[in-house]
Amino acid sequence: MLASVADGFALFLDAEVLLLCVLAVFVGLLLGVLPGLGGLTALALLLPFIYGMEPMAGLGFLLAAHAVVYTGGALTSIALGIPGSGPNAATVIDGYPMTRAGKGGIALGAAFASSGLGGVVGVIALVGLLPFLQPIVFHIGSPETFLFAVMGIIYVGVLGERSMARGLIAGGLGVFLALFGYDRLQGVPRFWLDFDYLLDGIRLVPLVLGLFAVPEILDLALGRRAETPAVGRRDRFAQIGEGLKATIFRPYLLIKSSLLGVFIGIVPGVGGDTAPFVAYASAKQTSATPEAFGNGCVEGVIAPEASNNAKEGGALVTTLALGIPGSAGMSLLLGGFLLLGLEPGPDFLANHMDLAVGLAIVLAFANLVAVVVMIAASPLLLKIADLRPQVLAPILAVLVVLGAYAYQNEPLDVVATFVIGALGCAMKAMGYSRPALVLGFVMAPLIETYLHITLQAYGMSFLLRPGSLVLLVLIVMGLSWGRLRRYFLAAAARYGGNGNAKR
Template sequence: MFDAALQGLMGILQWKAFAMMMIGIVISSTLVAMPGVGSKTAIALLLPFAFVLEKYEAIALIVSVWAVSNTANSITAILFSVPGGGGSQATIMDGYPMAKNGEAARALGAAFTASAIGGVLGALALLAAIPMVRPLVLLLGPPEFFMLVMMGVVMVGALAGKTPLKGIAIGVLGFAISLIGIQSQTGTPRYTFDILYLFDGIGLVPLTIGLFAIPELISLAARGKTISNVDLGDLSAGRLQGIKDAFKNWWLVVRCSMVGVWVGIIPGLGSSVADWFAYGHALQTCKGASKTFGKGDVRGVIAVDAATNAKEGGALIPTLAFGIPGSSTLALIFGGLLVVGVTPGKEILTTQLDVTFSIIWLLIISSILTSVLCLMFTKQLAMATMLRPTVLVPVVLAMAVLGSFAHSNRLEDVAVMAIFGVLGYFLRLGNWPRPPLLLGVVLGPLAERFMWTSYQIYGYGFLVRPGVLIIAAILVVSLAYPMWQKRQAERAQKAEVAAGGES
């Protein structure tokens, strides 16, 4: 393994391979940061170059674009409340409020640092998984996957803050929206109303952009003021504070990185779930989070960015070990490996182990380099929050429209963005939480697929499998613990009031 690790490192450090990695990083930090474009589009555009490149050069180009995409996604999420991709949706929750509070540089500094650490931890997790990956992946079946998705549903109530009933109602609406389209197991159209576009369901990218970006743009235009409500102050100090925040909350970074790795291991979940799992975990475990999360708590940014970057290492475990791509993006990378003569599975863990290590080195090096480059330009990025709405709104709106259209090159996606933009605006006015709706849309198809498969294999008996019962117990604790915390806080407050009255 030592020889393979050294050979993989030397392969990546060849000047042509290193240059391809830098090109991939630049492409990822610019093109991928645009809403709706994503790493999948960038990799698809670059894949033809794999035919004319050497093995390490092609791997460096393709993998680097994917490996650092989540770092770039955070830029627009924090600055403009526009998710650059699926993994940056939860970054908006605290990143954008920090930008509004004049702490954009601090939020970006924390996000980039947490991304670098998460990327390294994800790569190390992949390294550690090589000798024991088979029992790890085969341990869980569809019933356990179903229960894990249900754990994500628990986050719906947690993300709703002081209004859990509103959160549950909006989450159910999200599940209902996820039912639109062709039922994958039976091929039956549901709620399509004979509209051809709806046969594929509602696109997640235009829905997300509409739900989060459009309401903020409307509010920004109506207010007539810049995004930041206060002076940005010393941007260098803000960036440095963000870096310190990431290291100060090192245990949160480690925990959420492990959450990201675990989500990445499970095929089909991906970054659209990893960020919410990590955010929900931080919300339930961080001291005082119920009062500060959603209002500009840097820990919310750190948790999400650590998880989404660490997820990449976990996602590669089933892809490389068993040839099971966990997402469409990984399927493209799978195709790129085949183009250069690398077959995921037994070969890549035995005779071509150097390729596995080259990918691990790529995850580590590219994550660190990307974060360093982004930190160098944090001041310039943060200053974008001071642009006048007359300049900013048209530009961001154009990006939102372009990102929605790029999802599937159909104008209907732009219409979906507009519809959910209006819905999101009225939800915002009524203080209804928007994240549970998005979470319901993301988790709905996964829950349905795993439940269907579980029933087909085990019948109702899947509900009493040991793994299901263990996860169900964790689920109950996850529900009961926040309620117990809230009750304790209420008792303490009543005791303080009573003590004050006696004095």
């Protein structure tokens, strides 16, 4: 293994590989900043360019671009309240309120630091797990995957902006919207209203843009958005430094959120979009001040951003070790392997461990370079939030239209974005959690598919599997932790109060 690490560094330090990785970082950040153009778009656009390259150069180029997309997406999530891609929606919950309160620099500093450090944690986990992963992943079957998805849905309640009930209602609406189109098990069309566009279901990018971008653009156009407090350039740098310190001084939150991202990324089929929401919910449940979440809490920025980048290390683990993509983005990266004549799997690790380690180093390098680039550019980029609404609204509208159309070159996606935008406006006005809807939408296909497979294979006895029992305990702990913590804090306060009174 040590020899493989040395060989991996040698592959990475090739001048061509380094140059391509740096170029890919800038491309990935740009695609991340533009609303609607996420990691899948980055890989799809860059895949044809690697043909004929050396494996390390081509795969490093793809992986570096994909790894930093969500770091770029944090900018629009925090500065404008518009997620760069689906997983960035969790960052909006607290990042955007911080910008509205004049603390956008703190939010960006925390987001970039946690993204970079989370990505490094993911890489360390990747290198450590590669030699031992195969027996672990083969024990994760459909019951465990189903319960992972259920755990994600249960955490929907934590994302409620005013109450758990509203969070669950929003999540349930997301589950319903995911049912449009063909039944995944029987191939029967559902809720398609004799409209061919709906046969493929509602797409994620129009959904995210409609829920988040359209309401913000409308508020800007109508002058309903309060002005952001003015912050000077020097103060912006000071705020970014404060955000960096806020991340470093919360090592437990950073490591816990990163490991959650790695763990969820490893599980095939669960999908990396889930990780930021689970990390956010976990941070809120274990925080000493859960009431601060949703109102501009820096912990609500650190947790999702750390898991967002760490999950790529976990997803790469199963892609390399088993040839099973750990996320949708990794499925396109798998296409890059095949294009270059390589086939990931157990034999790949036996024959190309040096290449696997080299790709892990690329992942860490790309995350750290992205952090440096975004921190250096943040004071300038934050000025976007200071533009006059009459200027910013039409620019954002054009970007939203381009992002929705570029997703699949489908004009009706643009129409769907603005139709869903009406729902987003209503939810924002009534205080229902839009990120909870996104999470319900993402998790619904997994629950439907893996519940059917599990019941067919195991019946109700799947609940007695060791992995299922562990996950059930985690689900119960997740549901009860908040109440138990409040109970013990109240009991401690009463006990302390009585002691003080006696003294």
